[in-house]
Amino acid sequence: MAVTSETPDGSNGGDPNKKPEDVEKEEEEEENQKEKPEDEEEEEIQYRSISFPNLPHDLTELCVALLRRCNYPSLSLISKGFRTLAASPRLYDARSRLGVTECVLYASIGFPTSSSPSWYILRRDEISLRLCRIDKLPIHWGSAVVTIGPTMYVIGGRSDGKPTSDVTLIDCRFHTHKELGDDIILQISFRQQTLFATSIEISSRILFPREGVWARRNDGEELKSLWKASSCVVDDKLYSIDPLCSLGHPVVVYDPTERTWRSVRGVYGFPTNISDYDSKMANLGGKLVVLAGKSPLFRSDHHGEEEIWCLEIHLERRQDGEIWGNVESIKRVLTSIESPYIEHCRTFTL
Template identity: 25%
Template sequence: MISQEGEPTQKKKTIPEPPSSFSSLPQEITENILARVSRWNYPCLSLVSKSFRSLLSPLEIYKTRSQIGAKETCVYVCLDLPNQCARWFSLWTKPNIKQTKQRGKTTFKPDSSGNSVVPTPFSSSHSPPLPCNYIQTVGSEIYLIGGPYRERSCSVRILDCKSHTWRDGPNMTVARDASSTASFDEKIYVIGGCDDDASYANWIEVFDIKTQTWTAFPGPVPDVDDELCNDDYALVNVFEGKIYLAADEKDYTYDPKDGTWKLVREKSSFLSNSVRFWCEMENVLYCCTELGHLMWSTSEIEGREWREIKGLDKLRKHLKTGNEIEMANYGGKLLVMWHSPFLCKRNEIWYAMICLESRCDGREVWGKVECLDVLTFPVESFASFHCLTASV
């Protein structure tokens, strides 16, 4: 009897697909992926291959990052060394002290995550000494304007934080030192720091970032107030195109459109005698007093009133020990750095990252310490320090 069963069907062999290779992707896709990675990983990624190293060049990768909106806030710390040299560092911040509660009290408990202080990859001999307060950050560039104290200069030096290279900007029309600066709407305002009589017509200069040009405005006439020409301003900021000055316990405004000065208050709302440092974030001004109180006020000139940030009583005990304080905008968070001769070594700086929240229809600002830490720098000591942030 013949079996009617057919021949067994042979199973088709499955041929495994070759493993996909990252290098086989189109260059545009690879570049888009790398642009979304933190810039802190770029040094390691550039060692993977020559193509990666080419794609991660500042000219290529930051153009793509800008197109897709992938930006990071980078912190720079410049140390003024005793030999009058400046050393720059980039700060890669990791929360090293977490806020916890023990026995009903708020404390700051350290963990093992750590942080890094990375020297910037340009020679200190190529970076000019950092001025005291005439410096502004616009986007990914840091502007050093004029000369150091008692060394007037027309020069403008610009640090490109993408490539960490310095270049010369257009000179001001007059030489300045110890001038006051403020930035608003991609313009940098420079006030004073020059010979008041000889440079009256150029007492104020405004630098347009887009056109890379300077525009000069005259200073105040003598009948406005003599204190305005003393170059000793506790606070300078720009709101809705008007320049605000707090000088000699009085508040003034200047409107560049019609060239008019106005005395806003006989008694300044700014706590000039006790303020260590101040900064501006999203039309809100923040300052720190010598007793460690963190204060805030809106940028509106009329009716300006200073109030204390609530919820930071524990942090105030740290801040009041500092003999030098810096503040900066860290992506919407308030970064406060200070050196305490009682708590720090000669090469250490404390910092706190603070999250801010507006409450009660904008009548109150509350703060919460996200992390608190001390940074150690690879130097024996420093005379002073400066904290800057840039969006890269």
């Protein structure tokens, strides 16, 4: 008696109607699926959910990268997929490759009734310029702030009236933070050349990298005379506010090679009542930006409100070596019923 086996012999996958070449193709696809790493599968699924219906995720990523960062919060409301993309380092890598990065200003601002200052970001849209508060990013009164790339280290300060040695790393791309150990201070000290290479002032020292010149606050009366807490560096020149206009103009610049202060000419329309104590300067993409508050000029008589204003100054170096400035805009960026105090002002390219 003949016995017919129901076990497939592998030549056609058990299907008498299936061609051998079809069986080989299916087996090859199954092997590829088995060999594919799990993390790649998860990433592919994640970005597939982000893409527009008829666009591959790589093209979607490039489309989103071309948008301004101020639109990312609204974009994140569309779906979980877009929220994931907006919080992805790949998106910022794409922005860098496309050359569409933006210079962004962050400021820490304190109020008399607050236990600690708060971080604000200067946001610009088609019709306004304003400081917007960022919740849950830590800083203490009197903290030192050091920036490296898209991150900043918030070091020490006073918490609840007591000194603290806390060190916090803040990633300004995603507004996340994490506490670091005390040994990070040693790492920062070890990396001073890297830090100062971006012209960051810390411990009363500053490096002008192109000139290779170090400067200290106690390096002669000439430098110390006009170097204020509100000073900043633009193109290897140290800029400061001179409320008394001792050189004839309200903004002055220090040349590290000549070791002398000069006036920045042509800064017409610069408010005369801005003080160096109540303001902070920053280099915003080559422009000089001044955040000013508490000045009588900027006090509002309506309902006891006080204001912080932002001045944007375009700088130009002329053939004779003189530096000229043009006040492009003066805008109110924050209004409060309290007395805001600007502690820090830092800029990042994101």
